[in-house]
Amino acid sequence: PKRIFSGIQPTGAIHLGNYLGAISQWVKMQNNNEDIILSVVDLHSMTLPHDPKQLSRNILQMTATLLGCGIDPQKVVLFQQSTVLEHTQLCWCLSCICTMPRLAHLPQYKEKSKDLKDIPLGLFVYPVLQAADILAYKATHVPVGEDQVQQIQLAQDLARMFNSRFGETFPIPHTVITGAEFARLRSLRDPLKKMSKSDPDPKSRICMTDSPDEIVRNIKKAVTDFTSEVTYDQEKRPGVSNLISIHSFVTNKTVDEICSEAVNITTGQYKLMVADAVVSYLKPIQDKIEQYSSDPGYLKDILQDGRDKARNICANNLAEVEYKLGLRVKV
Ligand code: TYM
Structure with a gap:
């Protein structure tokens, strides 16, 4: 079955690139009644030094923004990444099969680390967490802008590696890119x-x-x-x-x-x-x-509801992963 997953970092206001390249695609897919899961990926927004107050404001602001852009929480699962612990759990499992050179070659890592004296481990592991986001739901399609292509390729590689070592588990997720210039404004x-x-x-x-x-x-x-x-x-x-x-x-x-x-x-x-x-x-x-920004209580309710739905979907998948990795001890 087709399942769509995508994420966006809660970094203040979004720009037209995010909207044309990603969010407007999500709205279209939602309106075609596709099975779609969207995450405000807060854990991805702390890989470089950040302001905690700002981050929590931005999580709600991003939620308001997505709703304002037409995302309908009745039709899609919309949730905050850090509230679903399965993401970090699967990230660890995938970290154990991913190699360091594979990550060191990714362009976004090279770009973001080049001017840093001390590189946080989180910045390096970032794409593994992204792979975990996608695979935790056994997503089959990932609609993103062009800058994400290499990171999704990593998710595909990790899915293949996991499947070949531990048995068929994850579908290989397809990257879905909008046409024309919208994929890279x-x-x-x-x-x-x-x-x-x-x-x-x-x-x-x-x-x-x-x-x-x-x-x-x-x-x-x-x-x-x-x-x-x-x-x-x-x-x-x-x-x-x-x-x-x-x-x-x-x-x-x-x-x-x-x-x-x-x-x-x-x-x-x-x-x-x-x-x-x-x-x-x-x-x-x-x-x-x-309008949405002026009602933080409503936004929190939406995210909480989304978290419950997201968990419902990925909990079984993680149980399967644990089983395949030998973490479920039988007596
Ligand atoms: P982020 O938050 O940087 O961007 C969100 C989406 O906007 C797209 N985008 C663009 N599209 C066209 N032209 C541009 N100039 C432009 N700039 C940004 C991005 O491609 C993205 O689709 N790592 C991701 C978030 C993430 C994720 C995931 C995505 C975390 N886990 C799992 C998909 C699946 C990121 O930082 O996106």
Whole structure:
């Protein structure tokens, strides 16, 4: 049976990359009545030094954000990762079959550790916990942005290794990536980089909670190139093409429609059009996020309910893992 799992770190406001690349996909799958489990992966948000107060605020804020974006807790299982202990338990079991060189080669680890003097073990083990998230539910499909592909490959490898050593247990999870440019929305400041939460320059991204003024300012300042026509070419014109992708998403128009409508205007004028479209697309979502944020009691109830449902699903799977590993002593 098909089962979808995905996760998102509770790191403050999400940006359009998270929304286009991941969350909007989840909403679509939910509306197709698929079996989908979503986790606010708080344990993944403490691999680098963090502020505990901020983290607990962010867990609720992310919950409000997901609901505001259209995630329906009646249809999906939505829960906080650390409340389901099976994740860390399976993480340990998988750590014992994963090797250190396999982790050391992962690009996100290399990227995040390169400027650190002391590297936390958690940062290194991060992808094993991610594999545990997925495998604890025997998930078959994992919808994510392109930056997660290598980490899901690790989950696939660990599933295969576990199966071959201890007997068929986990399905091999497929990575599901959205089409076009949405799987890797680019930074507004440097279109060769992805839009990222950790970019120190807030002008590099559009956050779901940005005010209209901020959105207009950031899109106006988006780095493009020296050609003034509006044409789509991801390779040669990554900056404008990124704006066209965003525009196409928020208006539901094709890239061709957009370019033919914009034949007579400059990229400068075009930016204002994109900004307007983004502002009006985000407005109702922002209102809903704000509404949900004002009701922390409700958010906690949702997460608690989600935790119970998540546990119900993964407890059996962990019992099977324990059995296969020889941890269940029979007398
Ligand atoms: P996170 O919290 O960094 O990002 C959440 C989702 O947003 C996608 N994304 C993007 N998509 C398109 N363009 C971009 N510029 C962009 N930036 C981010 C990410 O690909 C992701 O799908 N390790 C994960 C969280 C995680 C997880 C899991 C995911 C933990 N366990 C199990 C799937 C399955 C992460 O840090 O995502």
